[in-house]
Amino acid sequence: MRILIVNPNTTASMTDRIAAAAESVAAPGTKLLAVTSSMGPASIEGYYDEALAVPGLLQAVRLGERDGARAAIIACFDDTGLDAARCAAAIPVIGICEAAVVTASFIAQRFTVVTTMERSRLPLEALMDRYGVGRRATVRAADIHVLSLEDPTSSARERLCREIERALREDRAEAIVLGCAGMADLPRQLQAEYGVPVVDGVAAAVKQAECLVTLGLATAKGGAYAYPLQKRYAGILDAFAPVNGASTT
Amino acid sequence: MRILIVNPNTTASMTDRIAAAAESVAAPGTKLLAVTSSMGPASIEGYYDEALAVPGLLQAVRLGERDGARAAIIACFDDTGLDAARCAAAIPVIGICEAAVVTASFIAQRFTVVTTMERSRLPLEALMDRYGVGRRATVRAADIHVLSLEDPTSSARERLCREIERALREDRAEAIVLGCAGMADLPRQLQAEYGVPVVDGVAAAVKQAECLVTLGLATAKGGAYAYPLQKRYAGILDAFAPVNGASTT
Amino acid sequence: MRILIVNPNTTASMTDRIAAAAESVAAPGTKLLAVTSSMGPASIEGYYDEALAVPGLLQAVRLGERDGARAAIIACFDDTGLDAARCAAAIPVIGICEAAVVTASFIAQRFTVVTTMERSRLPLEALMDRYGVGRRATVRAADIHVLSLEDPTSSARERLCREIERALREDRAEAIVLGCAGMADLPRQLQAEYGVPVVDGVAAAVKQAECLVTLGLATAKGGAYAYPLQKRYAGILDAFAPVNGASTT
Amino acid sequence: MRILIVNPNTTASMTDRIAAAAESVAAPGTKLLAVTSSMGPASIEGYYDEALAVPGLLQAVRLGERDGARAAIIACFDDTGLDAARCAAAIPVIGICEAAVVTASFIAQRFTVVTTMERSRLPLEALMDRYGVGRRATVRAADIHVLSLEDPTSSARERLCREIERALREDRAEAIVLGCAGMADLPRQLQAEYGVPVVDGVAAAVKQAECLVTLGLATAKGGAYAYPLQKRYAGILDAFAPVNGASTT
Amino acid sequence: MRILIVNPNTTASMTDRIAAAAESVAAPGTKLLAVTSSMGPASIEGYYDEALAVPGLLQAVRLGERDGARAAIIACFDDTGLDAARCAAAIPVIGICEAAVVTASFIAQRFTVVTTMERSRLPLEALMDRYGVGRRATVRAADIHVLSLEDPTSSARERLCREIERALREDRAEAIVLGCAGMADLPRQLQAEYGVPVVDGVAAAVKQAECLVTLGLATAKGGAYAYPLQKRYAGILDAFAPVNGASTT
Amino acid sequence: MRILIVNPNTTASMTDRIAAAAESVAAPGTKLLAVTSSMGPASIEGYYDEALAVPGLLQAVRLGERDGARAAIIACFDDTGLDAARCAAAIPVIGICEAAVVTASFIAQRFTVVTTMERSRLPLEALMDRYGVGRRATVRAADIHVLSLEDPTSSARERLCREIERALREDRAEAIVLGCAGMADLPRQLQAEYGVPVVDGVAAAVKQAECLVTLGLATAKGGAYAYPLQKRYAGILDAFAPVNGASTT
Structure with a gap:
């Protein structure tokens, strides 16, 4: 196949x-x-x-x-x-957004999508509505450039984690969805770190x-x-x- | 597994x-x-x-x-x-409803769920809302008992087909979702017969x-x-x- | 009757x-x-x-x-x-939830339901949607066990009041709905205490x-x-x- | 009182x-x-x-x-x-609309409001949304003047019944709500006649x-x-x- | 004309x-x-x-x-x-509300309406829903009397500005809509001051x-x-x- | 300008x-x-x-x-x-869709958009939702090619009129919105013909x-x-x- x-x-x-x-x-x-x-x-x-x-x-x-x-x-x-x-x-x-949202929906009632830049927040909120999870999903931006996720010297990882922590505390997120294809290498580490399901759209x-x-x-x-x-x-x-x-x- | x-x-x-x-x-x-x-x-x-x-x-x-x-x-x-x-x-x-709906959502914008009895129609409409596809999905009942699907002498199959035909004509359904576990043996035949995607929730x-x-x-x-x-x-x-x-x- | x-x-x-x-x-x-x-x-x-x-x-x-x-x-x-x-x-x-919500709807535009445990918050939010008041009602959990409401030595009453005060201040609730049958003895006292309508579902x-x-x-x-x-x-x-x-x- | x-x-x-x-x-x-x-x-x-x-x-x-x-x-x-x-x-x-809708909601999942004139249909549909039953209620107009309900020689009663019959057949209404204060004398007769709950807002x-x-x-x-x-x-x-x-x- | x-x-x-x-x-x-x-x-x-x-x-x-x-x-x-x-x-x-909302919708995805008194907040939220922008618009009250906008010695202007600043910071408003006919003289000044589009309904x-x-x-x-x-x-x-x-x- | x-x-x-x-x-x-x-x-x-x-x-x-x-x-x-x-x-x-919808909203509570091809119907329904008129607008397709509107020998005009007539009768449309830039020359004629407001998006x-x-x-x-x-x-x-x-x- x-x-x-x-x-x-x-x-x-x-x-x-x-x-x-x-x-x-x-x-x-x-x-x-x-x-x-x-x-x-x-x-x-x-x-x-x-x-x-x-x-x-x-x-x-x-x-x-x-x-x-x-x-x-x-x-x-x-x-x-x-x-x-x-x-x-x-x-x-x-x-990959549609796939991630669908997957998260099977295991959590409320989840937070953490994406890269603020300018992507509203487009993703519109997608959440399109995919029927507008009331279940919160979208947050970590204020990072997409390509900075490739740069180990950037603060991208720290910013992402800070936003995940806010999601767990303030949104009472039951699960986290990673909102960028450039984060596809991170779900298992983050899941271990935070003890909640972490969903990547590529997988x-x-x-x-x-x-x-x-x-x-x-x-x-x-x-x-x-x-x-x-x-x-x-x-x-x-x-x-x-x-x-x-x-x- | x-x-x-x-x-x-x-x-x-x-x-x-x-x-x-x-x-x-x-x-x-x-x-x-x-x-x-x-x-x-x-x-x-x-x-x-x-x-x-x-x-x-x-x-x-x-x-x-x-x-x-x-x-x-x-x-x-x-x-x-x-x-x-x-x-x-x-x-x-x-x-199986959640799985079927999610699967149909990847391949069609509008689809119709054909279930068994009228008394299951409103409960399924509530599920469509819960799963966020309330505006994309129509629910129809074929007026058949669940266990009659096991009986080759019953008219269950005919009634089901009649309702699928109505869905294609009146709802302009792009795909059909079979709304009962007892229909799990039918999707491939019906897909061949009607030329539209037919989704079974068990599979x-x-x-x-x-x-x-x-x-x-x-x-x-x-x-x-x-x-x-x-x-x-x-x-x-x-x-x-x-x-x-x-x-x- | x-x-x-x-x-x-x-x-x-x-x-x-x-x-x-x-x-x-x-x-x-x-x-x-x-x-x-x-x-x-x-x-x-x-x-x-x-x-x-x-x-x-x-x-x-x-x-x-x-x-x-x-x-x-x-x-x-x-x-x-x-x-x-x-x-x-x-x-x-x-x-009793349906009855309380309907009753509150006649006297207030926005109200807050204060329930017992966090794990009941999402189920009650789903009920608010079902009863058509999803945009009018906020649901809060006071973090108390249902049966602790029976125990005068527990802090249940204090926690409940703290959450009511938050509702009045943060949600601008016009009325309070008590979100547990175990609170059925409290509405008149609380109404006197806070000066806003307090609705109990049992009554x-x-x-x-x-x-x-x-x-x-x-x-x-x-x-x-x-x-x-x-x-x-x-x-x-x-x-x-x-x-x-x-x-x- | x-x-x-x-x-x-x-x-x-x-x-x-x-x-x-x-x-x-x-x-x-x-x-x-x-x-x-x-x-x-x-x-x-x-x-x-x-x-x-x-x-x-x-x-x-x-x-x-x-x-x-x-x-x-x-x-x-x-x-x-x-x-x-x-x-x-x-x-x-x-x-009386609010009261009727709330009352019908306790006994039926879907109901139809039958009102007098077409020009009242959209205002009542807006009320259904306000009261949170927009998806449960259908509104129909019987094309009668309000005051003709007082006139036994008018065809008002016939038109009302014709619309109730349509509601039962086409809307699959489980109950009927009478959509005008001028119909307040009719619910018990109509309930007996049609065998479904009939709700009047005044009562x-x-x-x-x-x-x-x-x-x-x-x-x-x-x-x-x-x-x-x-x-x-x-x-x-x-x-x-x-x-x-x-x-x- | x-x-x-x-x-x-x-x-x-x-x-x-x-x-x-x-x-x-x-x-x-x-x-x-x-x-x-x-x-x-x-x-x-x-x-x-x-x-x-x-x-x-x-x-x-x-x-x-x-x-x-x-x-x-x-x-x-x-x-x-x-x-x-x-x-x-x-x-x-x-x-003028309808006109302002429609106008703001052409230039911004999310905007905040700043009105006068708290008692007008819920009526305006209902209007936002009526006009189909309930999810795009936030309504805030500046806690000022309508006629105080005529009085240069009042604090009305300061309160209005404070609420605009909150809207930009907390709501991430992309534009501001002035929610009272008594503010019709202010949009150009405020637009210059805050650097975001400011819409007045009268104009x-x-x-x-x-x-x-x-x-x-x-x-x-x-x-x-x-x-x-x-x-x-x-x-x-x-x-x-x-x-x-x-x-x- | x-x-x-x-x-x-x-x-x-x-x-x-x-x-x-x-x-x-x-x-x-x-x-x-x-x-x-x-x-x-x-x-x-x-x-x-x-x-x-x-x-x-x-x-x-x-x-x-x-x-x-x-x-x-x-x-x-x-x-x-x-x-x-x-x-x-x-x-x-x-x-032009956004402009037409906004314009129609000022003069009618319910209207019908008549577009060209069936394949544009669902995209336009999504736009109606985006512009907040999903409940006020019906979308119909007249089954005509966009460029056939340029051809006086085609049946495009007849098909368009037939669909407008259906909209007035079946949707109880109070106004018509022409759903294609290629229809920009038609509103005044059609308005005269049907006696209801007809809105063109280009104008x-x-x-x-x-x-x-x-x-x-x-x-x-x-x-x-x-x-x-x-x-x-x-x-x-x-x-x-x-x-x-x-x-x-």
Whole structure:
């Protein structure tokens, strides 16, 4: 079972850490393919970065499906481009925020998502509403840059822990959800440290992808996720024009 | 990895079909243990049956955890006793409705749950709200008895199909969720027949249980799901009294 | 007019205090019958206790209806077993939380429920949503055991008052709702002390029961509260099996 | 116990019927005082009539409190002026819509309100949301004038019944709420005719008023329902100016 | 284009300031007519004042429409009488709260409304829900009397600023909405002082009125805003009786 | 006052019609600049087209702001890229759906949006929720291609009218909102034909843009709409990399 993981942040070192986290939970028969998007922002911080990460992401998902992937994962906690990717492909497409939230919901009634920057807080609160956990989830920002999570000399880890401690004390969080793909290496350490369940979206998404493939379920194409219609695309995005109403280039 | 499936309907033949559906999707390393609850209603149809199915269910979950189960599944689409079972045990406990809804959410924006009896419609609508999909899900009742699903001479299958057809036409459902553990043998046939994703909660729950165990996640015990406190239990339920605040008998 | 009050906490001294609070507000023609459930937990603290209190409660409601009660009250602020009891009987069944919330709604726009233990906070928040006052009500836990309310040497009263003071100051509560049947003796004292309306659910439920009986209204049996269907019940709960689809044993 | 019922429709014959319905359910010790408002529309049909019924209503409530009423009822199903009346007085003020909805909530999960004119449908839907039953209640208009309910030769009764039948069939209503004070004489007949609970707001409000008085509860004056501040009122409404911040003239 | 602004607070000096704020943003072709209501409270503080301001307001709107106004503005942040005024007239009627909220929504995701008195906080929270921004808007009261905003020796301005500062710090408000018509002279100064968008409802409503007139849009009369029906009005309000179902006196 | 209108559908003839509709309502001092996006789909029909229209849209907004536009309008009813554009620029950015909904809200309590294709229905329902009118608005699809609106020989106009008629009859819509920029030439004709208010988003957005500019209000940059951070952008989108945290290229 081939599963594609697309890192829409165009930073290859971040993809490596994502891949490692994914591998650590993959089932024996699963073959993971982690790719770095070839166009867009080095890191996704806010709506502008999000929007411009989507074309590269869609391209990667379409190529992945063409090459035999059975499911695709969007490894950015904003779940950017999720709906468009579900239109572009027939294989299941899973956002890591959605996967993390769903997973946390099975084990806790109230949880806190700790993300990186304040500018991502409101977009994530909107996602919590979309995924139906608006009343169960609190979102906090640790005030760190996404790529600083890669830098052992930064204070990113300290800031993250400080916010987790606030979540446990002030939000009475029963569990913690890590709100950035760049934190995918941390859940087990933090779970040991704080004694509460800690959920990472990358690992959660790998398992959800395996579930859907095993269950023989694919994206419903009879409604909002119908394939895009065949039409002309202008300018540098002409390569994205749907052909014959199909999702392949 | 041992996973317990409790059928709170005290009808062994129904447990057999549930077990078969579960086996068909279990991972190679998973050892499923499907048990029929030893007390309560032969089938769960409405709030009264639901409530009286819970003691037997809790006993089965506690015994299962004692005997080494790593996760437990409640195989009734009302997810009866879910919160109580999460208090009683530390292993993850998964309701088949919750698992089905979560699974459908990854592949469709709007879906319809087709359940058995009208009296289960409102309880399921309340569950849709609890699981945050109240605006995405429609609930329909096919007007069939739970145990008639076991009887090939009944009209249960026809009624179920008629309601699925209405869901596709009138609700514009993008996917169908089967709203009874007794339908666990049907999803693949119906998916082939109707050309839309069809989700069964038993299979979905097996996969979610495997996910949680692999991710090293267990029920959060620091809030609403804390272990019950040690106290006296009167009458025929005295065996359920928590001992030392622990979940084992 | 006979009205049944069932204390699903199997502690007779608590029933006595509930009965006294009920008597103090009953109309001249009302004959109250307060019974202690014969099976289940000594006190209800959390989901596990709640679930196991239900069989005893249902038995008491069915016996009460058989013996001529015109309405039944469930004297536990979690309103445990409310839906099942409404299926089991034709007489109106009233939860003390529901009655208290409804009563407070007539006299205040925002109010705070002060309950006993933290583990009951989330279940009560879910009830506030169910009863449609989720945006008007705050729930606070005073961190006291239910049965400590019976012990004059405990600090229960002090803790309760401290939380009421917080509610008035921090929540700007216009009224206080006492969130445990064990507090039924306190509303008038506390109302005098704090100068805001203080609502107790036991007294409120007695009045609601009288209302419904006088108005000639009974539980609607044409939908979710239909009588349970006749079927076999296994194990020690066999005595609960519905007979001829009727609610009497 | 004196209870004031104000009919804000300035039609005395309607007040008589309201009084009769109220008397039929009042407790032995209750002395009802039904008054017709002295200013405003002959019948309340839509927002404009509603708004202009309020001054007369407030005057009647203030006079009633001065003369010893222990609670006041607003006998118009739009609950017009409810918040202002709660500011004007310290005694509990009850709207008949609020009382009916609360009463229906104890005995049915889903119910339908049948009101008079289409122009009242949206205002009542807004009230359903305010009272927290937006998802449980459907509102239907029977397309009849309020005062035609007084005319035995009109088709009002037939239209009302036709809409009740639609509610039972199409909404699967478990109970019916009569959505106009002018229907206060009908609930018992209709209940017998249709075999489902039928709730009238006038009778329900009388019982709620008795409840609140017996429980020693009055309107919370520490928040949104504080007494109006002393100030000058211009023009023909000068008599309404609050004096010394008190509610009496 | 004549646009009517009605100040339902019967204080002429306040109307002058409202008129000045309105003039400062009106388009060249707009002729503003600001009138002080001839009956009702000197200032609107709470539900009681609100209700009694409505008759004078309705009279002014009807006269304004008769005299050629193309749109009407209600210059009180409670949007008192808005629905009734929309029934009474065919021209668009705009509340300044509604206009301010809509305007703020185009430029900020989260904003805080700073109003005068605590007793207005809950009514404004209800308006935020009505206008669909309940989750985006926080309401704060600065604890000042409406008319003290006219008095340069009062501490009103300081209290207002203190509350704005709290909003920026504690609510993380992206913009501020001034929650009283008496603050209409302040937005530009405060915007300069705090460096965030500051929205005043009076100015916002003038622009919305111009929009609607230019777009050729008037109040929909086919539903909840239908003209009032012809009927008798009793007592001192007899002049408000609708004539021939039309809105003119 | 220069106002930019970006048509993210890369079809110039459609831009011409949008410009004409905009000109017909613009104030004398307004200078409109209507541009066709230089990259992306010929028409926007569903999530995939939407996502790929965004880069071209953002480029046009940034260029427009650089060249002196005081506000920008996104002329696609999906309001695609709205949040990203608000980050990219300091000038107000207005979506035509948002503007239409806001405008309709001032004149009607319930309205129906009639859009083109079924695949746009769910995205628009999500927008209705975002803009807080989920309970007031119904969304219908007329089953027409966006570009067929340009073709006088197509049945597009008939299908649109048929759906409007259904909205008036079945939804009891008080007003109609045209749910596609390609319908911008139709509101006045349809309003005359059906006798109910008909709102077009392009015209509505022009007026809202003028409002915001006159009021001196710009996008709040202190929260979710902060300027994008300076960083590297990979691949063909490198020209979109934010420079010095500013929005200009």
